[in-house]
Amino acid sequence: MQASSLPRHQQPSMRELGRRFEAAPPPFRGTRSAEAGEGPAHAVTAAWTWARPRILVETVGQREIVTAACPSARELGLGPGMVAAQARALVPGLDVHPAQPELDRALLDRLALHAVRAWTPTAQVSDSQALWLDLTGTTHLFGGEEDFCRRLIGFCRRLGLTARVAIAGTAGAAHALARFATRPVVIVPPGGEVAAIAPLPLAALRLSPEALRAAARFGLDSVGDLLPMPRGPLARRLGMATITRLDQAIGRAAEPITGVVPFEAPVAERRLLEPIGTADSIALVIGDLVGDLIEALRARGLGARALDLMLQRVDGTEQHVIFGTARATRDARHLIRLLGLRVDTVDPGLGIEVMRLTATRADALDAVPLAATFGGDGKPDDLAPLIDQLSARIGSAALFKVAPVESDVPERAVARVGPLESPTGWSRWRRPARLLRRPELLHNVVALLPDAAPRRFSWRGKAHVIVAGDGPERVFGEWWRRDGEVWAVRDYYQIEDADGGRYWIFRRGDGVDGTTGDLSWHLHGVFG
Amino acid sequence: MLTATPPQEQIACLHVQLAATQVSGGPSLAFGIDRIDDRLADHGLDGHALHEVAAASPALSDDAAATLFLAGLAARFAAAAGTVLWAVTRFDLYAPGLDQAGLSPDHLLFSEAREDNEVLALAEDGLRSGTLGAVVAEVGRISMTATRRLQLAAAEGRTPMLLFRRWRRRALCPLSEPSSATTRWRIRSVASQPLGHAGIGRPRWEVELVRQRNGNPFSLTLEACDDTGRLALPAPARHRAAGADRAAARAA
Incomplete structure (x- = not known):
């Protein structure tokens, strides 16, 4: 039993918790559940018996609170609700990770979707830890409730999860039993909810902390203590919410399950009477498919972001044309043009029998307000159709904007980003219009050390005489990237030669300290 | 001897016909420098037409000067929050430098194609969509037919097309090939005005209009360009900062 689920006055004091370390059972002994022989889900595996105990912590105000502990950590007396510093003090070498509730939630959402697809039409994520499945009339498909529970636990074990399952007539009773029953699988016969949850602690009823504290003051420990109490005084002392929770658990108040609705991709399909093979006929069918798909999208207020056109030939092979759009769209002309750009890769063979267009990804697309100019003077602002068209030609990776990166090293100060981003600018230090892919070594450099621009050099076999220079602009190596850059220095100069060419050159090293560079000169960019 | 003056409506009709043949261009973009604008046929660059720019020599410094000249033109064409599409085959542009010629990174869309034909196709798509502020394309070889296509696409999409003709062979100026561009420019970077102190003055270019429709070179x-893409005339000699000692140092 977890310390935090005990009534407040029965919870061990910090001092006792501290002693628990000495009194903790040795990790070689199996766990409670393994000794009870409750099936493979709780089998002790050497992997976690020998692993470092691991806890997840969450920062609450100034303190870190343990939110979850692995079985071996629980064996050592750690558990949710502890202060992380105390846990660290109790168990040396503890493996501490920050809790990521949003990832847990995402996993539960996926599980709920899987449940809706595979097990039952109605499933819901009940809280941060559990799912509710409405099993009415579905378990016989899996060979009865026991078999269903076994399959469920096996499924979760393959995912690396330890599952506890309770089947009861009410959601509240199932919620309580899944958390507080001693066995991992509890199946309550119809009408047995009251008897099943009576011995459980009050925390099983999803009561508020205030109600739990008040109940502890009155000496009410288990659900069974509440049942014979007169309801009026009980509601006055513990709150009406307590009565509601109790009624929900024993079936006197309804608690409907709001099922999650899985997303079904909009799809349009044409099965052709005669196989087709010419470009014209394929284009005709594409036009029909796009029209159907757009109707389906409009009915649901969606716009397509990714589409998959499947073409099935008479010999049964399938070909796919997959493409995306930069922004959700329902524009038939645009989609037909995008498909037309790609469909020439399809080999019709002896003919195409089935064509199916699926919007594999769709985003909400509702009416958009007109721009402030009311569509007056300027050009249409929406670049997304053009970007789709261009990326259909050369691929989406070849279409980009350039965004600044926090770095003083010139070649690292730019990064390619997507075409619909809106990056900000750079600092106003003068920068060249073109940057050589790699800095090129200069020869025969005549320069005064340490901080004057060179007087002459030769580059690409041509001698340059320098008439003016500006600099240096010192760029230090980024020691956090590579060991070689710890002391490295580049001194950049802008120079102008006698022919009017303006270049950006740098010297490795600061000209004083030999560890900063070898004093070689390089040309890096060209100003206009 | 002329006895009867032509009827007024006939003259008006002829005026309309004449105007219809002449008005194919869009709004013109003036440089704001009278010595250029007065010599351009429509007092600026046609905003719905093809313009070509090339470096005066294969040297990289002239190439960079032509790049910045283009960047400044594109920035001023797209000044009203338009996006510029810059299509290249080998990406060696440095966006911070273009930013300093007025092309801010959120209004500059690059596309890196594999060959010149793809660059032209991208430019044509960009022009015909009509949503861009300007289109810049860098090509090595381009046929007369392709320039004609670009010119038509620019007129249809009502978007300026700036074509950067890169040097391919050392001895052959890219502007020696025929083209249907409205204007053709050749840019050479020349020595800047010597300052009275250490450092480099504002860069200078020799801007040569090689050919223009309905006008003289x-x-x-x-x-x-300054940071909004505007060019300027050098200050006349009597307004120059004293640079005599620099000139003497250079002569020494």
């Missing part, structure tokens, strides 16, 4: 030395 000319050549000027100008000061390079």
